[in-house]
Amino acid sequence: MNNPLIKLADSAAQWQHTEISPQVEWATRRALLDWFATTLPGCVLAPATLLTEALQSGRGQGNAVCYVDGTLGSARYAALINATASHTVEFDDIFKDGGYHPGSPTIAAALAIAQQDGASLNQLHRAIIGGYEVGCRLTLAIQPSHYSYWHTTATVGTIGAAVSTAMLKHASASEIAHAIALASSFAGGHQQNLQGDGMAKAMHPGHAADAGILAGLAAANGVTGSLDSLHASNGWVAATSDSTGAWAAALDGIGNWTPITQMTIKNHGCCGHIFPALDGLKNMQLNTPFAVEDIVAIHVDGYNATFKMCDRPNPRSAQEARFSIQYCLAAQLILGGVRLSAFSQENLGRSDIRELMKAITVSEDVELTRGYPQKRTASIKMELASGENIHHFQATRKGDPEDPLTDDELIWKFNELASSVLAPKVVKDCQKLILYGTSVPTFLPLS
Secondary structure, eight states: OOOOOHHHHHHHHHHHTTTHHHHHHHHHHHHHHHHHHHEEEEETSSHHHHHHTTGGGOSSSEEEEETTTEEEEEEEHHHHHHHHHTTTSSSOOGGGGGGOOOOHHHHHHHHHHHHHHHHHHHHHHHHHHHHHHHHHHHHHHTGGGGGTTTHHHHHHHHHHHHHEEEEEHHHHHHHHHHHHHHHHHOOOTHHHHHHSSSSSHHHHHHHHHHHHHHHHHHHTTTTTOTTTTTTTTSSSHHSSSSOOOOHHHHHHHTTTTOOOOOOOOOOOSSOOOGHHHHHHHHHHHHHHHOOOGEEEEEEEEEEEHHHHHOOEEEOSHHHHTTOOOOHHHHHHHHHSOGGGGGSSHHHHHHHHHHHHHHTEEEEEEEEHHHHHOOOEEEEEEEEEEESOOOEEOOOOOOSSSSSOOOOOHHHHHHHHTTTTTSSSSHHHHHHHHHOOSSSSOOOOOOO
16 A cells, blocks of 8 residues: 555645645635634633633744734744634534544644744645645544544644644645654544533644644654554554544545535534534424424434434533534524524523423434434424424535535624624624735734
């Protein structure tokens, strides 16, 4: 077998000089706009606010923007804080087929290095594309088994961030390969800290961005790792999945398509495993109008991750509620959507939402599990007080490549989320800068 690590590094290195098509450039600008959309509201929440206080002495000198307080510091410091903020409100992008949020760690690292070094916008875009290329393709080699114990955004995110960093340091293909090798030793983040109590989940991409920058800077300056790190019998893929890698799938189509053009942009502010049920419920309302008070019971059959991660009938915090299918479905029915406000303390304690949650159950359908992660589906059954039973099968999620958010819908999302922390004029100016500007975004003053 040809070394897959070398192939992945070469694919990233190609983006240092190859022509970027209008489609790929626009997808990159969309990804960057979406990163700011999900990062900014996380800047006023824990754990990013707590980390900013805790790590003040390590801020360092530099030109990288920490968006939590709008101040400058070292690239590693800013990337750690910003990536943590980016993963807090659960609106960050997804590479569906790999079960991976590439934007939070990859863009945080790339943006911080670009700001630190005064890179051009073109260089930033190329680094983001390359980081997505390697990270997203790597998930295809390890999923779905990797996800049984590991959080891909934490693990693979470290490698994506390392690639972007190395590219911005003008690394050769060989140096990018060593960045991948080094990053594979730094990549961590397990499922219990993804699914359990606490704030560790949001810190996963923060650590990934920080550790990825370490690997990228080291490799660009001549530090080496084992180039067999990914595929060796005792390497990273074997250690974190049930095989030595589905490399044919991971490497298929390199040069013909690039993952950043195949991203899911989140349309709800919660765990993506709940999305098929939310979209299905909306379609049921459109097809067979009913009142909330008419609902006797709702049952969702989902794939394994929907049941395993999102069966939370009594969430106690906003973070738990974002992973509760009972809460999110009830909130959509009563509030009209699952946006930022759905997780306010007022709404979390609403008696009508809590009462409706009692009627909602979820279980695993093994047939739906067989299609995961490429297919994200749900089967929903509803019983009404009239005795009528409604059934709906939701085959897609709004925001996935099969049903993407339009540019207008993405801009509306950015305006909505950014407006929670920025003044209206600043929101408009930032949107234009990211989508149509010619320089790296730098300072976004919080209102």
